[in-house]
Amino acid sequence: MNATTTVDPAVDPALVDAVDVARAALLEEVPADQVGEHLTSYVEQEGALTHVFASTHPGYVGWEWAVTIAGGDGRITVDEVVLLPGGSAIVAPPWVPYKERLQPGDLSPGDLLPVDDDDPRLVPTYLVGEETGEVDRAQIKGVAADLGLGRVRTLSVEGLDLAAQRWHDGDGGPEAPIAKSAPESCWSCGFLVRLSGSLSEMFGVCANGNANDDGRVVTYDHGCGAHSEVKLARKQQPAPVPEHAFDSFSVDLETF
Structure with a gap:
């Protein structure tokens, strides 16, 4: 029995001791130079146990061979042999859908980014139904005009909140470096x-x-040095132009 084996009283001891059986099954699938030492074993379910061997394949450093065996009535069978990443294995990062990977500026001319029908950022705009009366139709049109007449969907409360949070945390928010050093905030700027x-x-x-930030959304507590009311301190103002000097030692003959 290997010293690193996890012993479970409910598991057949024959499965725990069957390290050589598991190794032999593994060597039928992969070359011997790709199989390292026996690392551990663990219970899959009642009557089934997995033996783990180190992988010495140069392309799978830190991976492990897992051989699952089952037993009963004095017989041991091999269920599967797989290569799994270990704790130090180099693996690909978790899959992230392309829509979640996109960043502002990634779209090029001609690229399309369709929105899902159940996108929580959008809700259906109120439309006029066929059976609506004249009075109700006028009222619904008023609501539709407020929400954006002619649009199939408009921003939901969640969509508005997400946009507000994104703008607040972005370059136009109060935490931007240019805002922290600004003399005044945008709320008092004439621009x-x-x-x-x-x-x-x-x-x-x-x-x-x-x-x-010209043409960009900014928070009221954002700011920059181009505030409409900013004034230069005396020491920051340009030096005044000196008065013209009058040359009294020469004669301007053109005046005679």
Whole structure:
């Protein structure tokens, strides 16, 4: 019995001792130079146990061979032989769908990014039904106009919250380096164009062509050095131009 074997009273001792049987089954599948020492064993279920051997394959450093055997009535059978990553194995990172991997700026001209029908960021816009009366139709049209007339779907509460959080945490938020060193905040800047709806409570768009954030959404507590009311300190102002000197030692003949 190997010293690293996990013993379970419910497991047939013959399975625990069958290290050579498991190794022989493994050598029928892979070359001997790819099989290392016996590492451990563990119970799969009642009547089944897996023996683990180190992999010495140069392309699978840190991986392990797992041989599952089962027994009963004095017989031992081999269920499967697989190569599994160990604790130090180099494996591919977890799969992330391409939609979740995309970052702002990744889309190129002509690329399409369809939205799922059940995307929680969007909800159906109110539409006029065939059976709606004239009065109800007018009321629904008013609601549809507020939400965005002509659009099949519009932002849900969750979609608005996600956008607000993303903008707040981005380069136009209060934690941006340029905002931390700004003399004033955007809320008092004359170049700020306020948004409408619920986002107007926290966000606007910069309209200063000289600012880094021109045309971008910024939070009211964002800021930069191009604030409309910023003033230079006396020491920061350019030196005044000296007055013209009058040359009294020569004669301008053109004046005579």
